[in-house]
Each structure stands twice: as C-alpha cells, then as structure tokens.
Amino acid sequence: MKRTLIIFLLLTPFFFSFDQTFDLKASMERGKSIYEAQCITCHMAEGEGLAGVFPPLAKADYLADKNRLVKVVLQGVRGEMKVNGTDYNGEMTGFSLSDQETADVLNYICNTWGNNAAAIKPADIQPALKATSKNYQPY
Numbered sequence: 001m002k003r004t005l006i007i008f009l010l011l012t013p014f015f016f017s018f019d020q021t022f023d024l025k026a027s028m029e030r031g032k033s034i035y036e037a038q039c040i041t042c043h044m045a046e047g048e049g050l051a052g053v054f055p056p057l058a059k060a061d062y063l064a065d066k067n068r069l070v071k072v073v074l075q076g077v078r079g080e081m082k083v084n085g086t087d088y089n090g091e092m093t094g095f096s097l098s099d100q101e102t103a104d105v106l107n108y109i110c111n112t113w114g115n116n117a118a119a120i121k122p123a124d125i126q127p128a129l130k131a132t133s134k135n136y137q138p139y
Ligand code: HEC
Pocket: 034, 035, 038, 039, 040, 041, 042, 043, 053, 054, 055, 056, 057, 060, 061, 062, 063, 069, 072, 073, 077, 078, 079, 080, 081, 083, 088, 089, 090, 091, 092, 095, 105, 109
C-alpha cells in the first residue's frame, strides 16, 4: 500500500506534464477533415487558391497574424487584400466552428503545404476574437 502511494507520488509530475503538451499532429488531422469539408472548394487541395479570386493559403503572408486568422475563419472577411503580391477584393462568410474546430483547421492550414507555425490552442480563440487587427474587415 505504502509502495503504491510512493510510486503514485513519483509519477504525478509526469501526468501533469503530459496534460500540458498539445498534440499538434492530432489537431492537424482533425483540421484536415474540416478543411476538406468547408474550405477546399475555394482554397483548393494544395492551398493554392485561384489567383485573383480565392487567395492562396500555402505560404500566404497573412498567416503570420494569428488573431486575424481566427477572425477571418469565424467572422468572415471582405474588402481589398493583397496576398503574396496579388490583389483580391472578394468576400468570405464566417464559419460556425467551436474553439476546438477553429484551432484544428488553423493548425492544419498553418502547418501544411510548406507552412510552419506554432500551435494554436482552443484557449487562444476567444482572446484572439477580442484583439484588434489592422486592415481587417469582417464579412
Ligand atoms: C466560398 C469560397 C470560400 C470558402 C469556402 C472559404 N474561403 Fe477563405 N477566402 C475566400 C475569399 C474570396 C477570400 C478573400 C476575401 C477578400 O478578398 O476580402 C478568403 C480569404 C481567406 C483568408 C485570408 C487570406 C489569406 O490568404 O490568409 C483565410 C486565412 C481563409 N480565407 C481561410 C479559410 C478557411 C480556413 C476556410 C474554411 C473554414 C475558408 N477560408 C473557406 C473564399 C472562401
């Protein structure tokens, strides 16, 4: 009994550290399904978009602004934007996704097709919606 307790106490820090690691790979897997169901028709299979109509997500300069990304996905976007040197002036409606789904789809697009970014967690979504973003017009 005493030995069990000692083992348990020794292992406790490990349980806590496991809890804190975020499984980016699993999040991206879930995000891929969301992308294929909701985004692929416009932004295309390789995130290449359609020049002048649907901006690319692959190596897109806008991906650097996390707060803006969250808003674009949940609140949509309209108005002029220049992505990788090409002008766009279209509209995208917002999507109704949970915080987890939003983080998942963003982790997918930000870490696929040569993109590489730090993980976005579900807890980051609501604060991002409240942050101010330059040059952002919701749908
Ligand atoms: C019906 C077509 C359509 C669908 C579906 C769509 N988008 Fe868009 N998206 C657009 C258009 C058009 C723009 C540019 C709007 C503008 O010019 O203001 C855009 C812009 C963006 C941008 C900002 C530009 C950039 O390159 O960073 C992101 C990010 C984005 N979309 C992500 C997504 C994600 C994620 C999904 C799926 C949840 C999605 N979009 C679904 C049409 C679409």
